[in-house]
Amino acid sequence: MGDSKKAPGTMGQNGNIGKTENKENFNCENTENIERVKTLEKYSGRTHILGRFACGVTLLLLVGAPFLIGKYLGGMPDLKAVAGGFVSVGLVWTVSSFVEFLVYTPMLGSGGSYLAFITGNLINMKIPCAMNARDIAGTKAGTPENEIISTLSIATSSLVTIIVLALGVMLLVPLQPILQSPVLEPAFENVVPALFGAMAYQYYRKNIKLSLAPLIVMSILFILVPSLTSQTSLMILPAGALSIILAWIMFKKEKTA
Amino acid sequence: MLKQLNSPVMYLICGCIILFVAIMCVVFLVRAYRAGKAIGMDPKILKRTITSSATFSILPSVGIFLGVIALSGSLGTPWPWLRLSVIGALHYETQVAEAAAEQVGLGKLTIQGMTPTAFSTIALLMSICIMWGMILSFFFNKSYINRLEHPKAGKKKKGKSGSSGFGDMAMTAMFIGLVSAYLGSYIGGFVSGKGLFTFSGTLTPIIVAVVSALVMAVFTWLAKKKNMGWLENFSIAGSMLVGMIAAIFC
Numbered sequence: 001m002g003d004s005k006k007a008p009g010t011m012g013q014n015g016n017i018g019k020t021e022n023k024e025n026f027n028c029e030n031t032e033n034i035e036r037v038k039t040l041e042k043y044s045g046r047t048h049i050l051g052r053f054a055c056g057v058t059l060l061l062l063v064g065a066p067f068l069i070g071k072y073l074g075g076m077p078d079l080k081a082v083a084g085g086f087v088s089v090g091l092v093w094t095v096s097s098f099v100e101f102l103v104y105t106p107m108l109g110s111g112g113s114y115l116a117f118i119t120g121n122l123i124n125m126k127i128p129c130a131m132n133a134r135d136i137a138g139t140k141a142g143t144p145e146n147e148i149i150s151t152l153s154i155a156t157s158s159l160v161t162i163i164v165l166a167l168g169v170m171l172l173v174p175l176q177p178i179l180q181s182p183v184l185e186p187a188f189e190n191v192v193p194a195l196f197g198a199m200a201y202q203y204y205r206k207n208i209k210l211s212l213a214p215l216i217v218m219s220i221l222f223i224l225v226p227s228l229t230s231q232t233s234l235m236i237l238p239a240g241a242l243s244i245i246l247a248w249i250m251f252k253k254e255k256t257a
Numbered sequence: 258m259l260k261q262l263n264s265p266v267m268y269l270i271c272g273c274i275i276l277f278v279a280i281m282c283v284v285f286l287v288r289a290y291r292a293g294k295a296i297g298m299d300p301k302i303l304k305r306t307i308t309s310s311a312t313f314s315i316l317p318s319v320g321i322f323l324g325v326i327a328l329s330g331s332l333g334t335p336w337p338w339l340r341l342s343v344i345g346a347l348h349y350e351t352q353v354a355e356a357a358a359e360q361v362g363l364g365k366l367t368i369q370g371m372t373p374t375a376f377s378t379i380a381l382l383m384s385i386c387i388m389w390g391m392i393l394s395f396f397f398n399k400s401y402i403n404r405l406e407h408p409k410a411g412k413k414k415k416g417k418s419g420s421s422g423f424g425d426m427a428m429t430a431m432f433i434g435l436v437s438a439y440l441g442s443y444i445g446g447f448v449s450g451k452g453l454f455t456f457s458g459t460l461t462p463i464i465v466a467v468v469s470a471l472v473m474a475v476f477t478w479l480a481k482k483k484n485m486g487w488l489e490n491f492s493i494a495g496s497m498l499v500g501m502i503a504a505i506f507c
Binding site for chain 1: 501
Protein backbone atom coordinates (compact mmCIF):
# COMPACT_ATOMS: atom_id res chain seq x y z
CA MET A 1 0.00 0.00 0.00
CA GLY A 2 1.32 3.34 -0.89
CA ASP A 3 1.32 6.33 1.37
CA SER A 4 -1.63 7.73 -0.46
CA LYS A 5 -3.78 4.90 0.80
CA LYS A 6 -2.75 5.25 4.42
CA ALA A 7 -5.39 6.44 6.78
CA PRO A 8 -5.35 10.14 7.53
CA GLY A 9 -3.33 10.94 10.59
CA THR A 10 -0.67 8.27 10.10
CA MET A 11 2.96 9.24 10.56
CA GLY A 12 3.85 8.93 6.90
CA GLN A 13 1.10 11.13 5.70
CA ASN A 14 1.68 13.65 8.49
CA GLY A 15 5.31 13.76 7.49
CA ASN A 16 4.36 14.43 3.91
CA ILE A 17 1.86 17.04 4.91
CA GLY A 18 4.57 18.65 7.08
CA LYS A 19 6.99 18.66 4.17
CA THR A 20 4.36 20.06 1.81
CA GLU A 21 3.37 22.67 4.37
CA ASN A 22 7.01 23.64 4.89
CA LYS A 23 7.51 23.93 1.16
CA GLU A 24 4.31 25.96 0.86
CA ASN A 25 5.36 28.18 3.77
CA PHE A 26 8.76 28.65 2.21
CA ASN A 27 7.19 29.51 -1.15
CA CYS A 28 4.72 31.80 0.58
CA GLU A 29 7.50 33.57 2.51
CA ASN A 30 9.53 33.82 -0.67
CA THR A 31 6.60 35.34 -2.55
CA GLU A 32 6.02 37.74 0.34
CA ASN A 33 9.68 38.75 0.31
CA ILE A 34 9.64 39.31 -3.42
CA GLU A 35 6.47 41.40 -3.03
CA ARG A 36 8.09 43.38 -0.22
CA VAL A 37 11.23 44.05 -2.26
CA LYS A 38 9.12 45.08 -5.24
CA THR A 39 6.99 47.41 -3.09
CA LEU A 40 10.08 48.99 -1.53
CA GLU A 41 11.85 49.44 -4.87
CA LYS A 42 8.75 51.07 -6.33
CA TYR A 43 8.33 53.26 -3.23
CA SER A 44 11.98 54.31 -3.21
CA GLY A 45 12.06 55.09 -6.94
CA ARG A 46 8.96 57.25 -6.73
CA THR A 47 10.19 58.95 -3.56
CA HIS A 48 13.23 60.22 -5.47
CA ILE A 49 11.10 61.43 -8.38
CA LEU A 50 8.67 63.16 -6.01
CA GLY A 51 11.48 64.51 -3.80
CA ARG A 52 13.29 66.03 -6.78
CA PHE A 53 10.05 67.50 -8.07
CA ALA A 54 9.26 69.03 -4.65
CA CYS A 55 12.81 70.40 -4.24
CA GLY A 56 12.91 71.79 -7.79
CA VAL A 57 9.53 73.50 -7.60
CA THR A 58 10.15 74.88 -4.08
CA LEU A 59 13.52 76.27 -5.21
CA LEU A 60 11.95 77.99 -8.19
CA LEU A 61 9.16 79.40 -6.03
CA LEU A 62 11.50 80.66 -3.30
CA VAL A 63 13.97 82.29 -5.66
CA GLY A 64 11.20 83.59 -7.91
CA ALA A 65 9.11 85.06 -5.07
CA PRO A 66 11.48 88.01 -4.31
CA PHE A 67 11.35 89.01 -8.01
CA LEU A 68 7.55 88.72 -8.06
CA ILE A 69 7.34 90.70 -4.82
CA GLY A 70 9.82 93.23 -6.25
CA LYS A 71 7.60 93.67 -9.29
CA TYR A 72 4.54 94.13 -7.07
CA LEU A 73 6.29 96.59 -4.73
CA GLY A 74 8.00 98.42 -7.60
CA GLY A 75 11.65 97.64 -6.77
CA MET A 76 13.52 94.63 -8.13
CA PRO A 77 16.32 93.00 -6.08
CA ASP A 78 19.75 94.62 -6.28
CA LEU A 79 21.82 91.68 -7.55
CA LYS A 80 25.12 93.38 -6.71
CA ALA A 81 24.08 93.71 -3.06
CA VAL A 82 22.86 90.09 -3.12
CA ALA A 83 26.29 88.95 -4.39
CA GLY A 84 28.04 91.03 -1.69
CA GLY A 85 25.77 89.67 1.01
CA PHE A 86 26.28 86.13 -0.20
CA VAL A 87 30.05 86.48 0.07
CA SER A 88 29.82 87.93 3.59
CA VAL A 89 27.25 85.58 5.15
CA GLY A 90 26.15 83.07 2.52
CA LEU A 91 29.41 81.17 2.25
CA VAL A 92 29.30 80.13 5.91
CA TRP A 93 25.77 78.81 5.45
CA THR A 94 26.80 77.05 2.24
CA VAL A 95 29.49 75.13 4.11
CA SER A 96 26.97 74.44 6.88
CA SER A 97 24.46 73.15 4.29
CA PHE A 98 27.04 70.71 2.87
CA VAL A 99 27.76 69.39 6.36
CA GLU A 100 24.05 69.11 7.15
CA PHE A 101 23.41 67.23 3.91
CA LEU A 102 26.22 64.75 4.54
CA VAL A 103 25.30 64.17 8.20
CA TYR A 104 21.50 64.27 8.23
CA THR A 105 20.66 62.44 4.98
CA PRO A 106 21.77 59.04 6.36
CA MET A 107 19.91 59.81 9.61
CA LEU A 108 16.64 60.66 7.88
CA GLY A 109 16.65 58.42 4.79
CA SER A 110 15.58 59.65 1.37
CA GLY A 111 11.95 60.72 1.91
CA GLY A 112 12.62 62.31 5.29
CA SER A 113 15.66 64.26 4.08
CA TYR A 114 13.95 65.63 0.96
CA LEU A 115 11.15 66.98 3.17
CA ALA A 116 13.46 68.14 5.96
CA PHE A 117 15.64 70.19 3.59
CA ILE A 118 12.52 71.75 2.09
CA THR A 119 10.87 72.63 5.39
CA GLY A 120 13.97 73.56 7.43
CA ASN A 121 14.38 73.85 11.22
CA LEU A 122 16.46 70.69 11.21
CA ILE A 123 18.51 70.92 14.38
CA ASN A 124 15.88 72.49 16.61
CA MET A 125 13.03 70.21 15.54
CA LYS A 126 13.18 67.77 12.60
CA ILE A 127 16.25 65.73 13.64
CA PRO A 128 15.19 65.30 17.31
CA CYS A 129 11.62 64.55 16.16
CA ALA A 130 12.78 61.82 13.76
CA MET A 131 15.12 60.35 16.39
CA ASN A 132 12.28 60.30 18.94
CA ALA A 133 9.98 58.57 16.44
CA ARG A 134 12.71 56.04 15.68
CA ASP A 135 13.03 55.28 19.39
CA ILE A 136 9.29 54.87 19.86
CA ALA A 137 8.91 52.66 16.78
CA GLY A 138 12.11 50.74 17.60
CA THR A 139 13.52 50.87 14.06
CA LYS A 140 17.18 50.75 13.07
CA ALA A 141 18.93 53.31 10.87
CA GLY A 142 19.30 52.26 7.26
CA THR A 143 16.32 49.86 7.28
CA PRO A 144 13.21 50.35 5.09
CA GLU A 145 11.12 50.57 8.29
CA ASN A 146 13.25 53.46 9.51
CA GLU A 147 12.83 55.19 6.14
CA ILE A 148 9.04 54.95 6.54
CA ILE A 149 9.05 56.10 10.19
CA SER A 150 11.41 58.98 9.43
CA THR A 151 9.28 60.20 6.51
CA LEU A 152 6.09 59.96 8.58
CA SER A 153 7.75 61.86 11.41
CA ILE A 154 9.21 64.69 9.27
CA ALA A 155 5.99 65.08 7.24
CA THR A 156 3.87 65.26 10.41
CA SER A 157 6.28 67.65 12.11
CA SER A 158 6.35 69.93 9.04
CA LEU A 159 2.57 69.95 8.81
CA VAL A 160 2.24 70.82 12.51
CA THR A 161 4.64 73.75 12.06
CA ILE A 162 2.75 74.96 8.99
CA ILE A 163 -0.58 74.72 10.86
CA VAL A 164 0.73 76.38 14.05
CA LEU A 165 2.31 79.22 12.06
CA ALA A 166 -0.81 79.68 9.92
CA LEU A 167 -3.01 79.78 13.02
CA GLY A 168 -0.54 82.12 14.70
CA VAL A 169 -0.55 84.48 11.74
CA MET A 170 -4.37 84.46 11.66
CA LEU A 171 -4.51 85.17 15.40
CA LEU A 172 -1.46 87.45 15.42
CA VAL A 173 -3.23 90.45 16.91
CA PRO A 174 -4.59 88.72 20.05
CA LEU A 175 -1.63 86.34 20.40
CA GLN A 176 1.23 88.82 20.06
CA PRO A 177 0.87 90.48 23.49
CA ILE A 178 0.50 87.10 25.23
CA LEU A 179 3.45 85.38 23.55
CA GLN A 180 5.67 88.44 23.85
CA SER A 181 4.73 89.18 27.46
CA PRO A 182 7.79 89.59 29.73
CA VAL A 183 6.50 86.73 31.90
CA LEU A 184 6.50 84.16 29.08
CA GLU A 185 9.57 85.51 27.30
CA PRO A 186 12.13 83.34 29.20
CA ALA A 187 10.04 80.24 28.50
CA PHE A 188 10.11 80.73 24.73
CA GLU A 189 13.76 81.74 24.79
CA ASN A 190 14.53 78.30 26.21
CA VAL A 191 12.68 75.98 23.84
CA VAL A 192 15.94 74.45 22.56
CA PRO A 193 17.51 73.78 26.03
CA ALA A 194 14.19 72.18 27.08
CA LEU A 195 14.22 69.99 23.98
CA PHE A 196 17.85 68.91 24.34
CA GLY A 197 17.46 68.32 28.08
CA ALA A 198 14.70 65.78 27.47
CA MET A 199 16.51 64.20 24.54
CA ALA A 200 19.77 64.06 26.53
CA TYR A 201 18.07 61.98 29.24
CA GLN A 202 16.76 59.55 26.65
CA TYR A 203 20.10 59.10 24.88
CA TYR A 204 22.60 59.51 27.72
CA ARG A 205 20.70 57.00 29.86
CA LYS A 206 21.12 54.27 27.27
CA ASN A 207 24.68 55.23 26.26
CA ILE A 208 26.25 56.66 29.38
CA LYS A 209 29.82 55.56 28.49
CA LEU A 210 29.54 57.06 25.02
CA SER A 211 27.98 60.32 26.23
CA LEU A 212 30.38 61.44 28.92
CA ALA A 213 33.43 62.16 26.76
CA PRO A 214 31.68 64.35 24.13
CA LEU A 215 29.86 66.28 26.87
CA ILE A 216 33.04 66.90 28.86
CA VAL A 217 35.15 67.76 25.80
CA MET A 218 32.52 70.15 24.39
CA SER A 219 32.00 71.81 27.80
CA ILE A 220 35.76 72.40 28.18
CA LEU A 221 35.95 73.74 24.63
CA PHE A 222 33.09 76.19 25.18
CA ILE A 223 34.53 77.23 28.58
CA LEU A 224 37.98 77.93 27.11
CA VAL A 225 36.70 79.53 23.88
CA PRO A 226 33.42 81.24 24.91
CA SER A 227 33.02 82.90 21.49
CA LEU A 228 32.21 79.45 20.07
CA THR A 229 28.74 79.63 21.67
CA SER A 230 27.61 81.72 18.71
CA GLN A 231 28.77 78.92 16.37
CA THR A 232 27.18 75.99 18.19
CA SER A 233 25.57 74.59 15.05
CA LEU A 234 29.02 74.31 13.41
CA MET A 235 30.44 72.60 16.52
CA ILE A 236 28.04 69.70 15.98
CA LEU A 237 30.42 68.23 13.44
CA PRO A 238 33.50 67.80 15.71
CA ALA A 239 31.23 66.68 18.57
CA GLY A 240 29.54 64.12 16.31
CA ALA A 241 32.89 62.96 14.89
CA LEU A 242 34.26 62.41 18.41
CA SER A 243 31.16 60.43 19.42
CA ILE A 244 31.31 58.29 16.29
CA ILE A 245 35.02 57.52 16.82
CA LEU A 246 34.29 56.50 20.43
CA ALA A 247 31.30 54.44 19.32
CA TRP A 248 33.48 52.69 16.74
CA ILE A 249 36.12 51.85 19.35
CA MET A 250 33.42 50.47 21.68
CA PHE A 251 31.83 48.56 18.82
CA LYS A 252 35.15 46.94 17.86
CA LYS A 253 35.88 46.07 21.52
CA GLU A 254 32.47 44.44 21.92
CA LYS A 255 32.99 42.44 18.73
CA THR A 256 36.38 41.15 19.77
CA ALA A 257 35.26 40.39 23.35
CA MET B 258 5.94 100.38 3.53
CA LEU B 259 4.81 98.04 6.32
CA LYS B 260 1.25 98.29 4.98
CA GLN B 261 2.47 97.11 1.55
CA LEU B 262 4.47 94.28 3.12
CA ASN B 263 1.33 93.13 4.95
CA SER B 264 -0.98 93.48 1.94
CA PRO B 265 -3.28 90.67 0.76
CA VAL B 266 -1.12 90.23 -2.38
CA MET B 267 1.89 89.44 -0.17
CA TYR B 268 -0.20 86.95 1.83
CA LEU B 269 -1.35 85.37 -1.45
CA ILE B 270 2.19 84.98 -2.84
CA CYS B 271 3.59 83.53 0.40
CA GLY B 272 0.43 81.50 1.17
CA CYS B 273 0.54 79.74 -2.23
CA ILE B 274 4.15 78.60 -1.68
CA ILE B 275 3.31 77.35 1.83
CA LEU B 276 0.27 75.54 0.45
CA PHE B 277 2.42 73.77 -2.14
CA VAL B 278 4.83 72.58 0.57
CA ALA B 279 1.93 71.49 2.80
CA ILE B 280 0.49 69.44 -0.06
CA MET B 281 3.91 67.81 -0.60
CA CYS B 282 4.04 66.93 3.11
CA VAL B 283 0.61 65.29 2.91
CA VAL B 284 1.64 63.34 -0.21
CA PHE B 285 4.85 62.07 1.49
CA LEU B 286 2.88 61.22 4.64
CA VAL B 287 0.20 59.21 2.84
CA ARG B 288 2.73 57.40 0.64
CA ALA B 289 4.90 56.46 3.62
CA TYR B 290 1.87 55.23 5.60
CA ARG B 291 0.66 53.08 2.69
CA ALA B 292 4.14 51.72 2.00
CA GLY B 293 4.55 50.92 5.70
CA LYS B 294 1.31 48.93 5.70
CA ALA B 295 2.24 47.23 2.42
CA ILE B 296 5.55 45.91 3.82
CA GLY B 297 3.80 44.59 6.91
CA MET B 298 4.47 47.28 9.52
CA ASP B 299 1.98 47.48 12.36
CA PRO B 300 -0.52 50.31 11.63
CA LYS B 301 -0.55 51.01 15.39
CA ILE B 302 3.17 51.90 15.26
CA LEU B 303 2.62 54.05 12.18
CA LYS B 304 -0.22 55.92 13.90
CA ARG B 305 1.83 56.26 17.08
CA THR B 306 4.68 57.78 15.07
CA ILE B 307 2.29 60.38 13.68
CA THR B 308 0.80 61.18 17.11
CA SER B 309 4.15 61.44 18.88
CA SER B 310 5.67 63.56 16.10
CA ALA B 311 2.67 65.89 16.18
CA THR B 312 2.79 66.41 19.96
CA PHE B 313 6.59 66.69 19.80
CA SER B 314 6.40 69.52 17.25
CA ILE B 315 3.81 71.78 18.85
CA LEU B 316 6.02 73.60 21.36
CA PRO B 317 9.03 74.11 19.05
CA SER B 318 6.56 75.39 16.44
CA VAL B 319 5.25 77.99 18.90
CA GLY B 320 8.90 78.98 19.46
CA ILE B 321 9.36 79.29 15.70
CA PHE B 322 6.23 81.42 15.51
CA LEU B 323 7.90 83.84 17.89
CA GLY B 324 10.55 84.24 15.18
CA VAL B 325 7.76 85.32 12.83
CA ILE B 326 6.63 87.89 15.37
CA ALA B 327 10.22 89.09 15.88
CA LEU B 328 10.77 89.64 12.16
CA SER B 329 7.28 90.96 11.37
CA GLY B 330 8.11 94.41 12.72
CA SER B 331 10.76 94.98 10.05
CA LEU B 332 9.78 92.65 7.19
CA GLY B 333 5.99 92.49 7.58
CA THR B 334 4.22 89.26 8.53
CA PRO B 335 3.84 87.27 5.25
CA TRP B 336 7.55 86.98 4.35
CA PRO B 337 8.77 85.74 7.77
CA TRP B 338 5.71 83.45 7.82
CA LEU B 339 6.90 81.92 4.53
CA ARG B 340 10.56 81.79 5.54
CA LEU B 341 9.90 79.98 8.81
CA SER B 342 7.29 77.62 7.38
CA VAL B 343 9.49 76.60 4.45
CA ILE B 344 13.25 75.88 4.48
CA GLY B 345 14.08 78.51 7.11
CA ALA B 346 15.57 77.99 10.54
CA LEU B 347 14.92 80.08 13.61
CA HIS B 348 18.61 80.83 14.28
CA TYR B 349 19.34 81.51 10.60
CA GLU B 350 16.66 83.96 9.52
CA THR B 351 17.42 86.85 11.87
CA GLN B 352 21.18 86.58 11.28
CA VAL B 353 20.92 86.60 7.48
CA ALA B 354 18.19 89.27 7.43
CA GLU B 355 20.46 91.53 9.54
CA ALA B 356 23.44 90.92 7.25
CA ALA B 357 21.29 91.51 4.18
CA ALA B 358 20.01 94.77 5.65
CA GLU B 359 23.62 95.93 6.06
CA GLN B 360 24.36 95.09 2.44
CA VAL B 361 21.48 97.23 1.16
CA GLY B 362 22.68 100.10 3.29
CA LEU B 363 20.02 100.00 6.01
CA GLY B 364 22.61 99.66 8.78
CA LYS B 365 20.35 97.35 10.74
CA LEU B 366 17.14 95.47 10.13
CA THR B 367 14.37 98.00 10.61
CA ILE B 368 11.29 99.20 8.77
CA GLN B 369 12.62 102.77 8.85
CA GLY B 370 14.29 103.42 5.52
CA MET B 371 13.07 100.12 4.03
CA THR B 372 12.48 100.51 0.29
CA PRO B 373 10.92 98.05 -2.18
CA THR B 374 14.39 97.32 -3.63
CA ALA B 375 15.87 96.86 -0.15
CA PHE B 376 13.08 94.44 0.80
CA SER B 377 13.25 92.35 -2.37
CA THR B 378 17.06 92.24 -2.07
CA ILE B 379 16.87 91.07 1.56
CA ALA B 380 14.23 88.50 0.59
CA LEU B 381 16.37 87.13 -2.27
CA LEU B 382 19.48 86.92 -0.11
CA MET B 383 17.53 85.09 2.62
CA SER B 384 16.37 82.57 0.01
CA ILE B 385 19.72 82.04 -1.69
CA CYS B 386 21.90 81.61 1.39
CA ILE B 387 20.03 78.59 2.72
CA MET B 388 18.91 76.79 -0.44
CA TRP B 389 21.95 74.51 -0.73
CA GLY B 390 20.43 71.64 1.26
CA MET B 391 17.64 71.45 -1.31
CA ILE B 392 20.04 71.73 -4.26
CA LEU B 393 22.26 68.98 -2.85
CA SER B 394 19.20 66.81 -2.21
CA PHE B 395 17.96 67.41 -5.76
CA PHE B 396 21.24 66.27 -7.32
CA PHE B 397 22.80 63.86 -4.85
CA ASN B 398 20.19 62.41 -2.47
CA LYS B 399 19.58 59.34 -4.64
CA SER B 400 23.25 58.55 -5.32
CA TYR B 401 24.24 59.24 -1.69
CA ILE B 402 21.52 56.98 -0.27
CA ASN B 403 22.33 54.28 -2.86
CA ARG B 404 26.01 54.49 -1.93
CA LEU B 405 25.13 54.06 1.74
CA GLU B 406 22.77 51.15 1.08
CA HIS B 407 25.01 49.39 -1.43
CA PRO B 408 28.67 50.09 -0.70
CA LYS B 409 31.18 49.28 -3.47
CA ALA B 410 32.13 45.61 -3.68
CA GLY B 411 35.52 46.05 -2.00
CA LYS B 412 34.11 48.13 0.82
CA LYS B 413 31.17 45.78 1.22
CA LYS B 414 33.49 42.93 2.08
CA LYS B 415 35.18 45.08 4.65
CA GLY B 416 31.76 46.22 5.93
CA LYS B 417 30.61 42.68 6.44
CA SER B 418 33.53 41.85 8.65
CA GLY B 419 33.80 45.14 10.51
CA SER B 420 31.06 47.69 10.13
CA SER B 421 27.88 45.60 9.90
CA GLY B 422 25.50 46.77 12.60
CA PHE B 423 27.50 49.91 13.24
CA GLY B 424 25.28 52.18 11.12
CA ASP B 425 22.59 52.44 13.78
CA MET B 426 25.16 53.02 16.52
CA ALA B 427 26.82 55.72 14.39
CA MET B 428 23.51 57.57 14.03
CA THR B 429 22.94 57.41 17.79
CA ALA B 430 26.52 58.62 18.36
CA MET B 431 26.04 61.51 15.94
CA PHE B 432 22.91 62.57 17.80
CA ILE B 433 24.70 62.31 21.15
CA GLY B 434 27.37 64.58 19.67
CA LEU B 435 24.69 67.06 18.61
CA VAL B 436 23.08 67.13 22.07
CA SER B 437 26.51 67.35 23.75
CA ALA B 438 27.49 70.34 21.61
CA TYR B 439 24.39 72.23 22.78
CA LEU B 440 24.64 71.22 26.42
CA GLY B 441 28.37 72.06 26.36
CA SER B 442 27.56 75.51 24.98
CA TYR B 443 25.17 76.15 27.91
CA ILE B 444 27.84 75.10 30.44
CA GLY B 445 30.48 77.17 28.63
CA GLY B 446 28.10 80.14 28.50
CA PHE B 447 27.60 79.99 32.27
CA VAL B 448 31.26 79.47 33.23
CA SER B 449 32.93 81.82 30.75
CA GLY B 450 30.07 83.71 29.06
CA LYS B 451 31.02 86.97 30.74
CA GLY B 452 34.77 86.40 30.97
CA LEU B 453 36.91 83.29 31.43
CA PHE B 454 35.93 81.33 34.57
CA THR B 455 33.79 84.15 35.99
CA PHE B 456 30.78 81.83 36.54
CA SER B 457 28.49 84.80 35.95
CA GLY B 458 26.85 83.84 32.63
CA THR B 459 23.23 82.76 32.40
CA LEU B 460 22.33 79.60 34.27
CA THR B 461 18.79 79.41 32.89
CA PRO B 462 19.45 77.07 29.91
CA ILE B 463 21.25 74.60 32.21
CA ILE B 464 18.38 74.65 34.75
CA VAL B 465 15.83 74.26 31.95
CA ALA B 466 17.74 71.32 30.44
CA VAL B 467 18.11 69.62 33.85
CA VAL B 468 14.42 70.10 34.76
CA SER B 469 13.36 68.85 31.36
CA ALA B 470 15.62 65.79 31.74
CA LEU B 471 14.24 65.05 35.23
CA VAL B 472 10.65 65.28 34.02
CA MET B 473 11.58 63.02 31.13
CA ALA B 474 12.95 60.53 33.66
CA VAL B 475 9.60 60.57 35.48
CA PHE B 476 7.71 60.05 32.22
CA THR B 477 10.02 57.15 31.29
CA TRP B 478 9.55 55.58 34.72
CA LEU B 479 5.76 55.85 34.45
CA ALA B 480 5.78 54.44 30.92
CA LYS B 481 8.07 51.50 31.69
CA LYS B 482 7.27 50.61 35.30
CA LYS B 483 3.62 51.60 35.59
CA ASN B 484 2.61 50.31 32.17
CA MET B 485 1.61 53.73 30.94
CA GLY B 486 3.12 53.27 27.49
CA TRP B 487 0.76 55.82 25.95
CA LEU B 488 2.65 58.52 27.87
CA GLU B 489 5.63 58.06 25.54
CA ASN B 490 3.73 59.96 22.84
CA PHE B 491 3.65 63.04 25.03
CA SER B 492 6.78 62.65 27.15
CA ILE B 493 9.06 64.99 25.15
CA ALA B 494 6.36 67.67 24.79
CA GLY B 495 5.45 67.38 28.50
CA SER B 496 9.10 67.53 29.62
CA MET B 497 9.73 70.55 27.43
CA LEU B 498 6.68 72.32 28.78
CA VAL B 499 7.76 71.86 32.41
CA GLY B 500 11.36 72.84 31.51
CA MET B 501 10.12 76.01 29.81
CA ILE B 502 7.90 76.86 32.79
CA ALA B 503 10.99 76.48 35.01
CA ALA B 504 12.66 79.21 32.92
CA ILE B 505 9.96 81.65 34.04
CA PHE B 506 10.94 81.14 37.70
CA CYS B 507 14.71 81.34 37.13
